[in-house]
Amino acid sequence: MSGVLLRETLIFTIARLLEGVRMVAVGAASPVPAAGAMLRRALDENERQVRLSVLGSVKHNFFTNGSAELFDAAGQGRLDAFFLGGGQIDGQANVNLVGVGDYPASTVRWPGSFGSAYLYFTVPKVILFREEHSRRVLVDQVDFISAPGVSPAGVYRPGGPVALLTSKGLFRFDKERPGFMLDSVHPGHTAADIAEATGFAYDCPANPPETPLPDAAELTLLRGRVLDELSETYPAFAADWRRDLAAFAA
Amino acid sequence: MSGVLLRETLIFTIARLLEGVRMVAVGAASPVPAAGAMLRRALDENERQVRLSVLGSVKHNFFTNGSAELFDAAGQGRLDAFFLGGGQIDGQANVNLVGVGDYPASTVRWPGSFGSAYLYFTVPKVILFREEHSRRVLVDQVDFISAPGVSPAGVYRPGGPVALLTSKGLFRFDKERPGFMLDSVHPGHTAADIAEATGFAYDCPANPPETPLPDAAELTLLRGRVLDELSETYPAFAADWRRDLAAFAA
């Protein structure tokens, strides 16, 4: 099916990955994960209540106990899914949110680890989402482990990474091996493109399938209800999306 | 000075013991300690703010974080004084709020230790207050230690008992020795009475002084402002007090 925007493919993929969740939280500036969670909520409406918390948002926030409550909820096992980005992500799913070079005097400094060093351990479905798919981001080994992809036996770890989604494709993470496997390739890309742009080794099936696209009903939900809901919190992102749709229709 | 009721002597003694405190908490059914704190607050009005919290009271309560907040405040070092009673109190200032006989199947069961096992360790001035002065209450050794009077070196213990006040007299506690010393005898009692009614050994000066009584100004505060303030929280106790004053005047 043509006529689906990349951002729509990403949002739909996130909604697929969120199947079965009861509660999902997204970071402050995360329109694509938020939209994915909104689509999941819309799809599940008659079966299950999906709760979505957008950190730092007054409107999309059902917490009343300060900024510790998200972490408490994760510790209680109430938070099913969360998203992490990362200045660097490596083949063991280690995530670096701190910087490049020798810590502490990093040559490039990113904001910091935020809650990753806790949530990566406690949230069952952590989805790594980083649009930039390059050897700069997807590295063989991160310079600083904000949060490790796997932990040795004996370490309390109900949570961890399940997938890595980029602008080029979707990887699943196998914590037993451990390592990534290419799950699907987004329209317009090839397995070879992906290999070229990826700095870590991963498993790749002989013919990785194309990433599933939303059907007509899903697309209607996406461009209607989800886009409307998203506009309240991410007006700039929603306006961009609307512009792209208009350009496409023209 | 004659014409001072026993309860006024007790309240005044508590106010003396509370000299210098910034914050004091009293239990739910503790009119005498509450009145003592109210008198202290009135006496210090122009020098220092004395905060009083009555547990379980909606009106005399400045906490907003549930029933844990008192203990948190004690842990933070903000609570200067607290009161403990005790079904049994022994010569080491050990307090028993649990029961008589072999725990757990006590032959007499009291409510339980409440917060004593924590507050006795963390509140600098704990005042033991028990009106009944008898060998049944003031025992050689308690049957159950809800909270110990002293702790061995190495145990974190910024708090502890400073005094024991009964209907007959006032003891000071010396934690170095450790043990009680009779500090003063209330009007109408003698050192011999007290020895007779006390089940534990204690130091006694040759001629223990009489417990100081409030002067005219203090008595005016007590019977005016303090009695009024107390009426709001302990109407029955205040009415009794007023009746006794009326009987006395007649």
Added chain:
Amino acid sequence: MQADLRAMAAGIRPGMRIALPVDYAGVSMAMTRPMIAHGAGSLDLVCVPTGGLQVDQLIGAGLVRSVETSAVSLGEAGGAPRFNQAVKDGSIGLRDSTCPAIHAGLMAAQKGSPFVPLRGLLGTDVLRHRDDWRVIDNPFAAEGDPIVLIPAIRPDVAIFHAAMADRFGNVWIGRRRELAAMAYASARTLITVERIVDHDLLADEMTAAGTLPALYVTAIAAAPRGAWPYGLWGEYTTDTNELIRYAKAARTEAGFAGYMAQEAAA
């Protein structure tokens, strides 16, 4: 309404660990008789941090296997008669505690931690009788510094009464934040309220500040004056005469049975 209470009570299974609040924080007395009618027994009660009438009645009805508490009493009405009798008889397990240790155990559960440390307690018989607590040397101290570790208390069900809930399942608890702590720590939370309002309690910051979000709430039922004879913080005061009436009646097993039958009829 009554059906709601019965339906909520029906979720309680034998052997569950049940958290109940202190007498002034919002006791769901309205749930007591439905719980007794439902009959699930062998309950392990956790009093947050002390217990009273509800605990005494559940014990009197034979539903209680053990009580973890820092005290049980009827306040001004005196000792809790069925609790005291059960202690003498040795018919319930006792986990005597101290108020901040109960709060600490719930806080550990709230934080997803296996334990939290608590000062005090050393040298007490409270500690001596708790084989589920541990003492370690504070690893941050230069020299020996013993400190008690309290394990997480993770109740199966928390039950309490509050002033109001909204149609979305949010519950206004005001400044009685121990109720939130109970809900955070518990797998399920059953709440009775004075009234259910139509507006979203989270939509206004003034009400949101005192609101337990629906996320932590399993079921709600309206039960006007549902804390009676206890009071409800900021709403109505305790009916001490009724507590005294109960205290007198429940001195004997027969008196207790008579009181409960009479209350059911009323």
Added chain:
Amino acid sequence: MQADLRAMAAGIRPGMRIALPVDYAGVSMAMTRPMIAHGAGSLDLVCVPTGGLQVDQLIGAGLVRSVETSAVSLGEAGGAPRFNQAVKDGSIGLRDSTCPAIHAGLMAAQKGSPFVPLRGLLGTDVLRHRDDWRVIDNPFAAEGDPIVLIPAIRPDVAIFHAAMADRFGNVWIGRRRELAAMAYASARTLITVERIVDHDLLADEMTAAGTLPALYVTAIAAAPRGAWPYGLWGEYTTDTNELIRYAKAARTEAGFAGYMAQEAAA
């Protein structure tokens, strides 16, 4: 007004440990310039749990010895330029943390405990660089179960901005309860507010629920729009354009100085 802010800032001494809130919880930007004018340096900042504009400006002004934080950024306006430069130069000490570890340290202080445990963290470089944290085996586990202990964070001063205070020193913080946690944990708490009201915030249960009692408050000053260019939860939104203007200006030391001089003049 300005005099009040200067008087509050005058209480800060060199070498103090200062707790500051996350950008959306109520940053007292109104205190930033008085702090810089006062000049007490060698400050150890604790970001609860992340830092932004205020932290960047205090670093740019040379007042900061170290930062304990789980992140510093200007949000949508990008990286924090003076922080990033100071990291590259090695001119400030870094105690990289993770959000719940900051909350855990404050909670330990609130509880009067020397530490609290925290799950996660094992195998991270965050932990590897924190020689003030400890790892023990969970004493409640049958087998080896390593867990990190976070020591209490006891700031000398907490500084934040809230919607309102009353004449009695009580401060309404609404559902931003991390502000209460900061105050509980800190020896002194300095608060700026949008407005000071005449009625007692504790007298009504609805406002009491969101109120930090005066007990924890050292000083209050009115500073309307005192979080600007940050927003204030439930009151006004962030001025992102101003953050972007700052982010551009502060890329260089000279640009930072120019921005600060200009703001002072405004």
